[in-house]
Amino acid sequence: MQFWKFCARAPAPALVLALLIAAGKAPAAEAGDYAPTNIAQTYKQLSWLCLVRALCPVSGDVYRIINGALFGNPSDEYLLGLTLITGDGLPRDARAAIAWIALAAEHGEPGAARDVAGRMRNGEAIDVDESKIAAALKPKADAGDAEAMRALGPMYIRGRGVKQDPALGLALMERAVDKGSTGAANDLAQLYLLGAPGLPASRSEALKWIALAANRGNRDAMVTLGYMSMNTPSGVPSSERDLALGYCWLVRAALLDEPRAQEKLSMMFASGEKDDRGTVIPVDLVQADYWFRLAAHSPYHDNSQIRAMIEPQMTTAQLDEAKRLVEAWRPRKAAELKTSAIELPAAAPNSTPRRCPAIS
Numbered sequence: 001m002q003f004w005k006f007c008a009r010a011p012a013p014a015l016v017l018a019l020l021i022a023a024g025k026a027p028a029a030e031a032g033d034y035a036p037t038n039i040a041q042t043y044k045q046l047s048w049l050c051l052v053r054a055l056c057p058v059s060g061d062v063y064r065i066i067n068g069a070l071f072g073n074p075s076d077e078y079l080l081g082l083t084l085i086t087g088d089g090l091p092r093d094a095r096a097a098i099a100w101i102a103l104a105a106e107h108g109e110p111g112a113a114r115d116v117a118g119r120m121r122n123g124e125a126i127d128v129d130e131s132k133i134a135a136a137l138k139p140k141a142d143a144g145d146a147e148a149m150r151a152l153g154p155m156y157i158r159g160r161g162v163k164q165d166p167a168l169g170l171a172l173m174e175r176a177v178d179k180g181s182t183g184a185a186n187d188l189a190q191l192y193l194l195g196a197p198g199l200p201a202s203r204s205e206a207l208k209w210i211a212l213a214a215n216r217g218n219r220d221a222m223v224t225l226g227y228m229s230m231n232t233p234s235g236v237p238s239s240e241r242d243l244a245l246g247y248c249w250l251v252r253a254a255l256l257d258e259p260r261a262q263e264k265l266s267m268m269f270a271s272g273e274k275d276d277r278g279t280v281i282p283v284d285l286v287q288a289d290y291w292f293r294l295a296a297h298s299p300y301h302d303n304s305q306i307r308a309m310i311e312p313q314m315t316t317a318q319l320d321e322a323k324r325l326v327e328a329w330r331p332r333k334a335a336e337l338k339t340s341a342i343e344l345p346a347a348a349p350n351s352t353p354r355r356c357p358a359i360s
Helices: 002-009 012-023 039-049 060-070 074-086 094-106 110-121 130-142 146-158 166-178 182-194 203-215 219-230 243-255 259-271 285-295 304-313 316-328
Strands: none
Touching (some): 039 060, 094 110, 110 130, 110 146, 130 146, 146 182, 182 219, 219 243, 243 259, 259 304
16 A cells, blocks of 8 residues: 555656566666567556556557457557557557568468568568468458458469469459459559569559549549559550549549649649640649648648749739638548549630549
């Protein structure tokens, strides 16, 4: 009882020390204490500190994630890894983060499995057993889990952790799409766009799957389809460039509050664009500034060079109009896009407006 009376009266540093003495260990100075090998001891310390809410160094949500990861919940293992990567609620520790993500993948967490695969394709060295990942995903995929199919399919296509079987991998991913995974459709598009072992690159197949994902509301697919429609790679005739289609998909993504699309629209209206099909996006500084200001809500898209292209050329009245549009802005939901009429910019005054085709 006297110990708790001391705690109640002691200044905060002394109180922390007292609680840690009761826990049986002084606080560790390094974020490595959140690594899988040290998490049990760290959790023991936290359990004492968090008896007094004001002294608990983590939020209730993070405390629950640590508890779940400690007891082998794959979703919590993955969340703990992501938390350690971002440093949002815990000290940043990339090594511990990757260890948790790899562990979650080996326990069959589909998002973690795709995360690991993506990092390894980008050259990151990760200590993971891919055969364990595949073995953990397979029962889930066999049971109809679309995200497990989405993660396992590319492993068969590339022969990672399993015997290579591109046909089976594609079938798994297409089944995932049939079950409603827009992410799987987007992944298929990327596979066809870049090519993979046993799967030659095909722009037409890539566009087919991107369009399917975009029509189902996938923002990444909308942005990709917008850019692909407006840009033709080497070897593809410029006549295939479809500025109207690209604009329509970028606007849809922008309405869903996608800053990449908002930034691209800003640059289009700042300089104007046209294609061989007769579509013209005229210079419109108010629209350029409007979309730029929305994109700039994201710190990654608050680009001073774009602002310098636009705002020094605007009148006070134009700036006020752009600000008014931003104040009236509200992000849309994917379901709203099916009934939203989007007009293409008029190429000239009094010209007949054109509308974007409805989402199929």
